[in-house]
Amino acid sequence: MTQPQQFVRPQPFGGRPVILFRDDSSRRRFLQTALVVGAGSSLAAAAAAMRDPRAVADATANDLDILNYALTLEYLEAEFYTQGLGSGVLDGRDLELVEPIRDHEQAHVEAVTQTITDLGGEPVDKPSFMFPDGTFDDKDMFLTNASAFEELGVTAYHGQVPRIDDPDILAAAAAIAGVESRHAAVVADLLGENPFPAPFEKTMTMEQVLEQAGKFIEQ
Amino acid sequence: MNRRDLIRGAAVAIPGSVALTMLSAKWALAEGVDDFDGPVDVLNYALTLEYLEAEFYRQGNQSGLAEGRAADYLGTIQTDEEAHVMALQDTIAQLGGTAVPAPEVDFGQAFGSLESYLETAYTFENLGVQAYLGAAPALFQQKELLSAAASIFGVEARHAAIIANLQDKAAEGGVYQGAVETPADRSTVLQAASPFIVAARTY
Numbered sequence: 260m261t262q263p264q265q266f267v268r269p270q271p272f273g274g275r276p277v278i279l280f281r282d283d284s285s286r287r288r289f290l291q292t293a294l295v296v297g298a299g300s301s302l303a304a305a306a307a308a309m310r311d312p313r314a315v316a317d318a319t320a321n322d323l324d325i326l327n328y329a330l331t332l333e334y335l336e337a338e339f340y341t342q343g344l345g346s347g348v349l350d351g352r353d354l355e356l357v358e359p360i361r362d363h364e365q366a367h368v369e370a371v372t373q374t375i376t377d378l379g380g381e382p383v384d385k386p387s388f389m390f391p392d393g394t395f396d397d398k399d400m401f402l403t404n405a406s407a408f409e410e411l412g413v414t415a416y417h418g419q420v421p422r423i424d425d426p427d428i429l430a431a432a433a434a435i436a437g438v439e440s441r442h443a444a445v446v447a448d449l450l451g452e453n454p455f456p457a458p459f460e461k462t463m464t465m466e467q468v469l470e471q472a473g474k475f476i477e478q
Numbered sequence: 479m480n481r482r483d484l485i486r487g488a489a490v491a492i493p494g495s496v497a498l499t500m501l502s503a504k505w506a507l508a509e510g511v512d513d514f515d516g517p518v519d520v521l522n523y524a525l526t527l528e529y530l531e532a533e534f535y536r537q538g539n540q541s542g543l544a545e546g547r548a549a550d551y552l553g554t555i556q557t558d559e560e561a562h563v564m565a566l567q568d569t570i571a572q573l574g575g576t577a578v579p580a581p582e583v584d585f586g587q588a589f590g591s592l593e594s595y596l597e598t599a600y601t602f603e604n605l606g607v608q609a610y611l612g613a614a615p616a617l618f619q620q621k622e623l624l625s626a627a628a629s630i631f632g633v634e635a636r637h638a639a640i641i642a643n644l645q646d647k648a649a650e651g652g653v654y655q656g657a658v659e660t661p662a663d664r665s666t667v668l669q670a671a672s673p674f675i676v677a678a679r680t681y
Contacts, residue, residue, distance in 0.1 A: 454551070
């Protein structure tokens with residue numbers, strides 16, 4: 260079936276850092292890890308590598324790995340909307356439509372965390388996020404970045420669809436991905452942009468998503 | 479009593495198995511523990527829903543009920559559904575299968591007003607989302623097909639959200655259907671679609 264692949268969106272925040280590392284060596288370890296993705300690593304492995312660099316060698320692209328990758332993205336989204344809504348720049352219908360998005364992202368964090376725990380895995384810790392000055396200054400800034408995040412989330416989930424080993428996890432991930440598609444469409448609509456950029460959702464590999472995440476890291 | 483009367487006149491009372499028979503004789507045989515008889519069957523199921531949607535928007539957009547932003551969106555949704563039809567037909571052919579023909583449809587009073595056009599669209603789109611999610615496990619072993627079906631599913635979710643927003647529906651329970659999408663099984667979906675299907679052509 261015809262399905263566009265390998266698609267890269269403009270980065271949120273113009274590529275400025277949103278993930279803040281405690282010190283320079285943590286940052287270096289993350290970047291080092293980012294270089295080995297594609298060999299089956301992920302954000303989960305990246306997080307593990309920050310605790311123990313040797314862990315990368317043992318990381319496999321299993322379902323737990325994918326779930327921790329999803330969890331990291333959901334943490335990022337949940338925190339983004341929590342801060343954005345806290346800024347009070349939205350009102351009326353905009354507010355009515357965006358508040359549930361925050362609630363959904365928080366529910367996704369909880370659901371994915373629970374799933375990882377149920378499977379005997381270890382959920383990654385919530386990273387520290389720092390959104391650049393001005394991110395939540397006005398409605399357009401907030402929603403423009405929200406749009407970039409939602410499209411990134413959609414393409415990230417769709418990129419993992421063929422890689423998931425367990426049908427139940429696939430069903431759960433797809434059930435979340437559909438909601439991310441709704442979010443992406445609504446946010447685009449609120450911005451006056453096209454909510455239907457293509458007849459098929461696009462995909463990004465973990466490597467591509469990580470590459471973007473790497474660019475958010477404070478230099 | 480012909481098929482049309484049977485299906486349209488008594489949709490609520492029709493058991494799933496009868497609706498299935500009307501839609502496709504093959505599907506009736508497939509109903510049971512396993513909802514689907516192989517990947518081509520899943521794709522034909524999806525194709526029937528896409529035919530229904532594409533024809534629905536074609537007629538609805540021809541009616542001239544919508545204007546401005548709504549008309550733009552509904553036009554794009556129509557071309558999306560047409561793209562889904564073509565992609566599914568191509569894929570079925572590539573697999574060596576036979577694509578089901580488009581069913582005869584009748585949308586009744588759906589185009590009596592913009593409100594009923596949008597409300598019917600809202601129903602179709604959410605049904606489509608649930609149908610794809612419910613069918614996903616049946617494609618699990620065919621990763622390329624699974625990815626492709628998922629990529630359609632996400633776009634149906636976009637359609638559902640934006641149609642609801644055009645209607646000014648409540649955010650939760652309207653634009654969004656909760657924090658996760660809900661799947662529907664084959665018989666539930668076909669029963670919901672049956673009022674609009676006049677007759678399935680045999681093949």
